[in-house]
Amino acid sequence: MAEPLRIALAGLGTVGAGVIRLIETNAALIARRAGRPIVITTISARDRSKKRGVDLSPYAWEDDMIVLAERPDVDVVVELVGGSDGPALACARTTIESGKAFVTANKAMIAHHGLELAAKAEAAKVALKFEAAVAGGIPVIKGLREGAAANAFERVYGILNGTCNFILSTMEDTGRDFADVLSEAQARGYAEADPTFDIEGTDAAHKLSILAAIAFGAQVDFASVDTSGIARLRAADIAQADSLGYVIRLIGVAEPDWADGQCRLFQRVQPHLVPFDHPLAHVDGATNAVVAEGNFSGRLLFQGAGAGDGPTASAVVADLIDIARGEIGAPFSVPVTELEALPPAPSGHRRGRAYIRFIVADRPGVLAEITAAMRDAGVSIESLIQKGRAGQDGEVLVAMVTHEGPESAVTEALRLLDGSPSLAQPPLVMQLLGN
Amino acid sequence: MAEPLRIALAGLGTVGAGVIRLIETNAALIARRAGRPIVITTISARDRSKKRGVDLSPYAWEDDMIVLAERPDVDVVVELVGGSDGPALACARTTIESGKAFVTANKAMIAHHGLELAAKAEAAKVALKFEAAVAGGIPVIKGLREGAAANAFERVYGILNGTCNFILSTMEDTGRDFADVLSEAQARGYAEADPTFDIEGTDAAHKLSILAAIAFGAQVDFASVDTSGIARLRAADIAQADSLGYVIRLIGVAEPDWADGQCRLFQRVQPHLVPFDHPLAHVDGATNAVVAEGNFSGRLLFQGAGAGDGPTASAVVADLIDIARGEIGAPFSVPVTELEALPPAPSGHRRGRAYIRFIVADRPGVLAEITAAMRDAGVSIESLIQKGRAGQDGEVLVAMVTHEGPESAVTEALRLLDGSPSLAQPPLVMQLLGN
Missing domain, CATH: 3.30.360.10 (Dihydrodipicolinate Reductase; domain 2)
Structure with missing residues (x-):
């Protein structure tokens, strides 16, 4: 069997402890599926003495995540510290620049800095993987x-x-x-x-x-x-x-x-x-x-x-197995240089049905005022319910569902009602999910 | 961009036509994601003149699937002929023995000959992939x-x-x-x-x-x-x-x-x-x-x-993209030599709840006979319904759900009732799916 894949773990919260437990519990089958053993060699976390329910004595310890990322006896750094910037980002940059693979569950960092890190990883021909960053254990x-x-x-x-x-x-x-x-x-x-x-x-x-x-x-x-x-x-x-x-x-x-x-x-x-x-x-x-x-x-x-130590660890280790098997590939499926800079789409011309809920003062004429605004903005109402007291002083709940129409019409109707003393708070709008 | 991956297609039913349509329609994005173009070069099917709604003129034609599998201008053969043996299996063997990758949607062939083919593919270090064989478009x-x-x-x-x-x-x-x-x-x-x-x-x-x-x-x-x-x-x-x-x-x-x-x-x-x-x-x-x-x-x-030309083609082409990216891997996740020969498990000691339905003659004493058999076999009945006429001459439907217990007890109860003139047909047993 080939050489083990050597893992350094940065961050030892519940997910970090889960990764250790998983790699220890399923070691034999992971080695069989990956074609080589996956072993944790080194660990870094803020507090070495904290109780975590896992035995850390088999692993080397680094206080500093950057030193961890630079260690020559490490092939992959798994970052489970969190935070879009700061130590996590510094650790990611150092890991990739040191020619090592980087695996993370850090959605905030990938959302903010994923492109920069992917470009670095592609240039260095190392893997950058973040299956655990989205939807926990779901691949x-x-x-x-x-x-x-x-x-x-x-x-x-x-x-x-x-x-x-x-x-x-x-x-x-x-x-x-x-x-x-x-x-x-x-x-x-x-x-x-x-x-x-x-x-x-x-x-x-x-x-x-x-x-x-x-x-x-x-x-x-x-x-x-x-x-x-x-x-x-x-x-x-x-x-x-x-x-x-x-x-x-x-x-x-x-x-x-x-x-x-x-x-x-x-x-x-x-x-x-x-x-x-x-x-x-x-x-x-x-x-x-x-x-x-x-x-x-x-x-x-x-x-x-979507979360939890076991499922998140499952996703992290799936990435490690991919790396052990030699799967590198573009982190975002196509190389960063080919990703398009798509401008954001406005929502106004989107067509759909909406649920709109008002909390209104309990007095005559409010419903007429709301429905007039809808009419003036071209919003067609499919159903409307006015519910007695909503539990607070003199407040009434009015909920409606619109027929299909442009979102801009609903926005316009609410603009017409903006500032009306009839409304006890700003309306709440939710789209109906289409099939 | 790297050399195209050259595909030969064996079999041109609805799925084969779907694969052609997919590869043509999504050619640009497939090339971007795979890192190289995926192109069909050659096709083989029983009837060249049949209308299929796709233009076959860009592709070379082979009448014989074996000749197709041996062509030097082919990197991967996609088999969509079906059947567990016969031409599909011969095509698979020839493809792999010729050092080419083989992709199939043929569940019967993989269920019967998957181990042999995987062993051959592993020895030849070529890909054998069958995502489309299970659950259509679902990866x-x-x-x-x-x-x-x-x-x-x-x-x-x-x-x-x-x-x-x-x-x-x-x-x-x-x-x-x-x-x-x-x-x-x-x-x-x-x-x-x-x-x-x-x-x-x-x-x-x-x-x-x-x-x-x-x-x-x-x-x-x-x-x-x-x-x-x-x-x-x-x-x-x-x-x-x-x-x-x-x-x-x-x-x-x-x-x-x-x-x-x-x-x-x-x-x-x-x-x-x-x-x-x-x-x-x-x-x-x-x-x-x-x-x-x-x-x-x-x-x-x-x-x-789970089926249909589009979803099945989606799975077939996902396999092709994997191959284009260089993913070979063991077809059954671990090498064939490491797969265990697990003996089949008997069901008798399994515990669960069952639905048992009888069609019985409409006469006194039948229910007593059935419940006595259940008692004698140690099956505990949670609920029982006897439904008037089941629509046919003098037949009555008796349906029960058991408490949790071993499946062997249900088998024994039915054995006690076997041959009883009260039963108009053999009982139907279904397990309740546990959470």
């Missing part, structure tokens, strides 16, 4: 980059954040409100103490921008993802959606948008209404799922655990 | 072989035959009976004129045996798959399952079975009752779906079109 980057590589993709979309999906499906099951369920998610370890990145959609947007680059041969453009989160959702929205035949899920969508002979890239993360008969409507708890629509494959669905 | 072989390669698999199971799934989900939606829906499936092209391989489970068993070999590092053992089909299912079974919270799906299941320090391989294709809250319960129409349970990844689900 979706491999699915797009290789399994469905024969296709032009028409759309890629999915549930990319397990925390949000846990919160939404728990709100659905229990009828409880957002803040309440968030607290539970934090207590159960499904949400961070500071949940901002998750609940505001930033984490999903990081992942979406990576998927979009691979699917559409475009430069990663995280800054252009139109992102909104789930914090404004109420139990009443979930109940309304249910009565209309939908569940609410935070969906990231990316698709090429052709107009006037120019291709633009549309990227959005937003809560959507998903019809009961869509596969994503049955994705519950902390699960992730990605749909890729290829021009020959049709709709492909990849589903599994 | 599930890649998913097991690479995406989830870090895992020991605990179970692999799924919906592997689109024809059966179309029939079952249509029976479910319409309340119609098997024969009636089969006729419709044949008229709509979802079922062959001779549907035997599909409806008796043989096609699913071919695919299951291939997946099991890859997942468990075992030699392909198609002959040991315990296979039953869907032809005996009645509308009344679907209705009963529905009232209990289940749908019926033809499921292939494979898992390692450890006893007395010996690992055996359990493989079964059988209609199962699938609980509404399981992802496979929502797989409708001609869709396929495969679940792989890894010891670190947890449950991964791959879902998509």
